[in-house]
Amino acid sequence: MAFNTRLLVLLSSFAVLLILAYRQWQSGASAFAVALTLAALLAAWLIWQHCSTRQRQTALVLKALANQDTSLNLRDQPELQQLLGVVQLQLGNSRQQAEAKAQYLQTLLSQLDVAVLEFSAEGQLLQANPAALRLLSKAQQQQLQQGRFDEVNLAQLAAMLHSTTTHYQGQLQWQQQGHTDRLALSIVCSRIQGQLRKLVTLQSINQALLQQEVQAYQQLTRVLTHEIANSVTPMASLAQSCQQILPTAGTVLSQDDHADLCEALTTIHRRGQHLADFILSFKQLSQPVHANLQQTNLVAIVKNCLALQRDAFSQSGVELKMDLPNQALLWLDEALMEQVLINLLQNAMDAMQHSEQKQISVKLERTAQQQWQLDISDSGPGIPPEVAQQIFIPFFTTKATGSGIGLPLSRALLQVQDAQLEYKPGDQGGSCFSIRFAL
Numbered sequence: 001m002a003f004n005t006r007l008l009v010l011l012s013s014f015a016v017l018l019i020l021a022y023r024q025w026q027s028g029a030s031a032f033a034v035a036l037t038l039a040a041l042l043a044a045w046l047i048w049q050h051c052s053t054r055q056r057q058t059a060l061v062l063k064a065l066a067n068q069d070t071s072l073n074l075r076d077q078p079e080l081q082q083l084l085g086v087v088q089l090q091l092g093n094s095r096q097q098a099e100a101k102a103q104y105l106q107t108l109l110s111q112l113d114v115a116v117l118e119f120s121a122e123g124q125l126l127q128a129n130p131a132a133l134r135l136l137s138k139a140q141q142q143q144l145q146q147g148r149f150d151e152v153n154l155a156q157l158a159a160m161l162h163s164t165t166t167h168y169q170g171q172l173q174w175q176q177q178g179h180t181d182r183l184a185l186s187i188v189c190s191r192i193q194g195q196l197r198k199l200v201t202l203q204s205i206n207q208a209l210l211q212q213e214v215q216a217y218q219q220l221t222r223v224l225t226h227e228i229a230n231s232v233t234p235m236a237s238l239a240q241s242c243q244q245i246l247p248t249a250g251t252v253l254s255q256d257d258h259a260d261l262c263e264a265l266t267t268i269h270r271r272g273q274h275l276a277d278f279i280l281s282f283k284q285l286s287q288p289v290h291a292n293l294q295q296t297n298l299v300a301i302v303k304n305c306l307a308l309q310r311d312a313f314s315q316s317g318v319e320l321k322m323d324l325p326n327q328a329l330l331w332l333d334e335a336l337m338e339q340v341l342i343n344l345l346q347n348a349m350d351a352m353q354h355s356e357q358k359q360i361s362v363k364l365e366r367t368a369q370q371q372w373q374l375d376i377s378d379s380g381p382g383i384p385p386e387v388a389q390q391i392f393i394p395f396f397t398t399k400a401t402g403s404g405i406g407l408p409l410s411r412a413l414l415q416v417q418d419a420q421l422e423y424k425p426g427d428q429g430g431s432c433f434s435i436r437f438a439l
Contacts, residue, residue, distance in 0.1 A: 025037070112129060112131055113131055113203070113439075114131055114201050114202070114203045115128070115129065115131045115132035115134075115135045115136075115200075115201065115202040115203070116128065116129045116131070116132055116199070116200070116201050117129075117132050117144075117199075117200045117201075117202070118197055118198070118199055118200075119144075119161060119197070119198040119199075119200060120147075120195070120196070120197065120198075121195070121196035121197075121198070122147055123147050123149070123158065123161060123162060124144070124145065124146070124147035125141070125144035125145050125147075126197075128141075132202070134369045134370055134439075135174075135202060135369060137368055139151065140153070140154060152175060153172075153174050153175055156172055156173070157172065157185075157200070160172075160185065160187065161187060161198060161200065164187045164189060164198065165189055166189055167186075167187060167188050167189065168185070168186070168187040169184075169185065169186050169187075170184075170185050171183065171184060171185060171205070172184075172185045172202065174202075174204075181204050182204070182205050183202045183203060183204055183205065184201075184202070184203045184204075184205045185200070185201075185202055186200070186201045187199070187200050232272050232276055233272070233276055235268065235272050236268065236269050236271075236272025236273055236276065237272075239265045239266075239268035239269040239272065240265070240269045242265050243262060243265040243266065243269070246258065246261065246262065246265075289336070289412055289413055289415075289416045290416070291333040291336055291413075291416040291417050292333050292335075293331045293332060293333055293417065294331065294332070294333075294334070295329055295330070295331055296329070296330060296331075296332045296334050296337075297327050297328065297329055298328040298329075298330050298332065298337070298364065298372065298374070298437075299324050299325060299326065299327055299328050299364065301332070301334055301337050301338060301341065302324060302341065302362060302364065302374070303324070304338065305338055305341040305342055305345065306320065306322070306345075306362065308342065309342070309345050309346075309349075312349065313349075313360070316349055316352075316358060317358055318349060318352065318358045318359065318360055319357075319358065319359045319360070320359075320360050320361075320362070321359060321360070321361040321362070322361075322362050322363075323361070323362070323363040323364070323365070324362070324363075324364050325364060325365075328364060328372050330372060330437050331417070331418075332417050333416070333417055336413045336416070336417065337413075337417065339410075339413060340410045340413050340414060340421075340435075341376075343406050343407075343409075343410050344376045344410065344433050345360065345376065347406065347407075347433075348360050348376060348377075348378035348380070348431070348433075349378075351378050351380030351381070351430070351431060352378055352379060352380040352430075354381075355379055355380050355381070357379050358378075358379060359378070359379040360376070360377070360378050360379075361375070361376070361377040361378075362374070362375070362376055362377075363375045363377075367436070369439075370439060371436055371437060371438065371439055372436075372437045373434060373435065373436045373437070374434070374435040374437075375432050375433070375434050375435075376432065376433050376434075376435075377426045377427070377428075377430060377431065377432040377433075378426070378430045378431055378432075379426075379428070379429065379430045380430045380431060381429075381430070382425055382426065382429055382430050382431050383423065383425075383431055388423055391407050391423060392407050392408055392411055392421075392423075393408065407421070414435060417437075418437070418438040419435055419436060419437045419438065420435070420436045421433060421434070421435055422434050422436070
């Protein structure tokens, strides 16, 4: 307030002195006219000084606000000093809130299992969350940071990225080490400070699709077993009842006809019972599985299963190779896991029945995506590609005495433990069944 009053007084004085000096000079040059002129010039200089001081103070205030400097002291302007403090406090609070929100979003992105990547308009990777870094190999990360898409997976991504100007949703086949994953792809384009940005999210849907497949097979099995059981059970019962009410041989039927009819009814009853028992064996495939998950050392489970099969390996002449770490803590159901491993080990031995060299390899390691992966390989003849596509279909089997439920059931048991079972050809021939556990 005092600063503005002083400026008003100076302006008024300058105006009065200028008018008086002008009138005196009109009357003729005199010492008084010169004095008035000098006084007017002095008033003008004081006004200029006043405005310069105001400019300097304004610059200091703006610099203090820009640099978050709270040490600026405007002693002759207490009201401006108070206002400056209020503005600095509000700016500080706003900045803290913005930083807290940014930190929260950064933490949220780091905890997501969904891979999130941000690209520039030219296709250069600007930033990625930890899930994206787990999905990408080091070479892929370097390529994306350089704006290159040379690798096969990245070439598919580039085609969708460069053709999208608003938004896009679809699927992407992603080649991982030893298997192919299916990813849900989403691209959203937006502008940040005038610059075009493309936000890409990638999420594996392989587990969800496999789970739907297992549930579909379970539903189909429930329907089939119910319908077949409803027909087979009364047929077997009727055959047994007919056999009991048959008239004595030689009265209505001859001895030979009576014997043939008895044999036929006995066969129908026996086969009906066998079918009923056969259907019961499939009910375990159609029943929902409930897992009791506990943090368990997978290595200990594997070793226990191998110990159970030690005698069978010895009798069959199977050589066992193990590559296991000391510990792998995972959330598992120990009983279900043992059931899966015993089934896979038995399948491996069955596959090598006619092989000269019999070898089973069990290897547990971390993948590039930091997932635990357990591989059980054998030295058998392997599985032809056209057969490999069907081995997880219920009731499909290549064994003379097989039921075709071992592998589908194993996959279902692993599904409830958030793990995936896949087949791939062995590195040295033969077969390899791979179990990948989620992080």
